[in-house]
Amino acid sequence: MKLHLSTGARLTAVAGVLGLTAACGGTSGAAETGGPVTISFLSYNYGTPDLGGQGTQQLIDAFQREHPDIRIKPQGVATKDVLTKLRTDTAAGSPPDVAQIGWSKMAEAATSLPLVPVQDIPPAGAWSSHVAGISPAIMKAVERDGKVWAMPYTMSVPVLYVNADLFKKAGLDPAKPPETVEDVKSAALKIKAKGAEGVYFDVANAGKSDFLTQSVIASNGGALVGSDGSVTLDQPDAVRALSAMSDLTKSGAQPSVSTDDATAAFAAGRLGMLVTSTALLTSLEKAAAGKFELRTGAFPGFAGKPARPTYSGAGLAVLAKDERHRQAAWEFIRFLSSEQGYTIITSTIGYLPLRRSIVGDDRYLGPYFAKNQLLKPSLEKLETVAPYSSFPGKRANEAVIVLQDQAVEPIVFRGADPARTLSAAADKIRALVQR
Known part of the structure; x- marks a missing residue:
C-alpha cells in the first residue's frame, strides 16, 4: 500500500470536520443546570510537542467551540505516572473529572480508584444510541464485569x-x-x-x-x-x-x-x-x-x-464527584468518541477510527482514506481484536x-x-x- 496523503490533505479533512454540527446533538446539559461548568481532564497526550499533543489540543478546542458552557481544564502527565497521579489527587480529595488511562493500567485503576462506570452516567437510551456506531467487538473487549467502565478513546493494534x-x-x-x-x-x-x-x-x-x-x-x-x-x-x-x-x-x-x-x-x-x-x-x-x-x-x-x-491506547474514565460534573464529563467524552472526535484522532494523531461508518464518509474520513491505505490492514483486524488480558x-x-x-x-x-x-x-x- 503506497503512501500518498499530504499534511495539507490531513489538515483540510480536519478543518472540514471542525465546521460540522455535533453528530451527538445539541448543547450540553451543563448550561441547563446552573450555567457554565469547568471540568478537569488528565491526559498523557496533552501538552506534549508531538502529534498526540497537537491532536488533543484540537479535540479540546473543537469541543469548546460547540459547548461554550463547558470549559476544559487540561493537565498533562507522563504515561508511566498516570496511576500515581490519580492516586495522589484522589487522596487529596481532588481527582480529575475525566482521565485518559492506558488500557494496560485500566484494570488496576478500576479496582483501586473511585471510577464511575461511564456506561452508568447517561440514560440507557442515550448510551445505546451513542455506542451503536462503534464496533460491538470493541465494546465487548473493553467490558469489565459486564459493564463499560471507560470509553474507548485512542485505540490501536x-x-x-x-x-x-x-x-x-x-x-x-x-x-x-x-x-x-x-x-x-x-x-x-x-x-x-x-x-x-x-x-x-x-x-x-x-x-x-x-x-x-x-x-x-x-x-x-x-x-x-x-x-x-x-x-x-x-x-x-x-x-x-x-x-x-x-x-x-x-x-x-x-x-x-x-x-x-x-x-x-x-x-x-x-x-x-x-x-x-x-x-x-x-x-x-x-x-x-x-x-x-x-x-x-x-x-x-x-x-x-x-x-x-x-489493542493498545487508552480509555476515558470518569472520577467526577458530583452529578453536574459527571454530566459535563459525559458530554466531553461523548464528543471525543463521536464521528468528529475519531476523525481528528485518526487524521491528526494516527489512532484507528472506532466508527467504521466514517471511513468512507466524505464529511469525515472519506478524503483521508481515499488517499491513504496504510491503516487498512489494521482496520480489518478491529472486528476480531483480542480482548486485552489484565x-x-x-x-x-x-x-x-x-x-x-x-x-x-x-x-x-x-x-x-x-x-x-x-x-x-x-x-x-x-x-x-x-x-
Missing part, C-alpha cells in the same frame, strides 16, 4: 511497517509482506545481507505496555491469564512465542536496541520492518516522505495459527512491569532462557496479585 525500498533491494516483494513470524525472519535476514537491519518487534517498549507481548503470545495459542484468572504466562505456548522473539535477535534478524533507537532507524530508512502500534503511523509517514516508500501489512502470526493481536488484583500494573522488565526484555534482547525466566516472573506476579 500492532501493525507491520515496511520499507518498500529495502524490500526491493533484498529481492522481496513489498506488495506481499510476510504474514508469519517465520517469514518475517527469512525476509529480515535477506534485508540484513544487503546492509540494513531486518526487523524489530516492539515487545519491550519503553511505555511498559504489554499489548505487543500479549499479541505475540496469543497468536501462538498462549495467554498471560487463564479463563479462571490464574497466571499462565509460563505455559509452553507462551514460552515458545517469546523463544521465537529471542531467536530473531540471536539470528541477527533483529537488532538488540531500544524502542526509540529502532524507531529512529526505521524512520531514517535503515530498518526494513517495524512491528509496533498504528499510533506511530502519522509520524512515520512524515519521516518517510522523500526518503523511502512506506507500506504496511497485518500483524504477523505463527505458521498454521491465526494472528490474534490485541492481571487480577490491585497491583495489576506492577505485575505488567515485572513481566516486561524481568521477563520480556531479558529473553528477547539479552539471551535469557525463556522457560526459566518466564517461570520466575510468573511466580513473582502470582505473589503480587494474590496480596
Whole structure:
C-alpha cells in the first residue's frame, strides 16, 4: 500500500470536520443546570510537542467551540505516572473529572480508584444510541464485569511497517509482506545481507505496555491469564512465542536496541520492518516522505495459527464527584468518541477510527482514506481484536512491569532462557496479585 496523503490533505479533512454540527446533538446539559461548568481532564497526550499533543489540543478546542458552557481544564502527565497521579489527587480529595488511562493500567485503576462506570452516567437510551456506531467487538473487549467502565478513546493494534525500498533491494516483494513470524525472519535476514537491519518487534517498549507481548503470545495459542484468572504466562505456548522473539535477535534478524533507537532507524530508512502500534503511523509517514516508500501489512502470526493481536491506547474514565460534573464529563467524552472526535484522532494523531461508518464518509474520513491505505490492514483486524488480558488484583500494573522488565526484555534482547525466566516472573506476579 503506497503512501500518498499530504499534511495539507490531513489538515483540510480536519478543518472540514471542525465546521460540522455535533453528530451527538445539541448543547450540553451543563448550561441547563446552573450555567457554565469547568471540568478537569488528565491526559498523557496533552501538552506534549508531538502529534498526540497537537491532536488533543484540537479535540479540546473543537469541543469548546460547540459547548461554550463547558470549559476544559487540561493537565498533562507522563504515561508511566498516570496511576500515581490519580492516586495522589484522589487522596487529596481532588481527582480529575475525566482521565485518559492506558488500557494496560485500566484494570488496576478500576479496582483501586473511585471510577464511575461511564456506561452508568447517561440514560440507557442515550448510551445505546451513542455506542451503536462503534464496533460491538470493541465494546465487548473493553467490558469489565459486564459493564463499560471507560470509553474507548485512542485505540490501536500492532501493525507491520515496511520499507518498500529495502524490500526491493533484498529481492522481496513489498506488495506481499510476510504474514508469519517465520517469514518475517527469512525476509529480515535477506534485508540484513544487503546492509540494513531486518526487523524489530516492539515487545519491550519503553511505555511498559504489554499489548505487543500479549499479541505475540496469543497468536501462538498462549495467554498471560487463564479463563479462571490464574497466571499462565509460563505455559509452553507462551514460552515458545517469546523463544521465537529471542531467536530473531540471536539470528541477527533483529537488532538488540531500544524502542526509540529502532524507531529512529526505521524512520531514517535503515530498518526494513517495524512491528509496533498504528499510533506511530502519522509520524512515520512524515519521516518517510522523500526518503523511502512506506507500506504496511497485518500483524504477523505463527505458521498454521491465526494472528490474534490485541489493542493498545487508552480509555476515558470518569472520577467526577458530583452529578453536574459527571454530566459535563459525559458530554466531553461523548464528543471525543463521536464521528468528529475519531476523525481528528485518526487524521491528526494516527489512532484507528472506532466508527467504521466514517471511513468512507466524505464529511469525515472519506478524503483521508481515499488517499491513504496504510491503516487498512489494521482496520480489518478491529472486528476480531483480542480482548486485552489484565492481571487480577490491585497491583495489576506492577505485575505488567515485572513481566516486561524481568521477563520480556531479558529473553528477547539479552539471551535469557525463556522457560526459566518466564517461570520466575510468573511466580513473582502470582505473589503480587494474590496480596
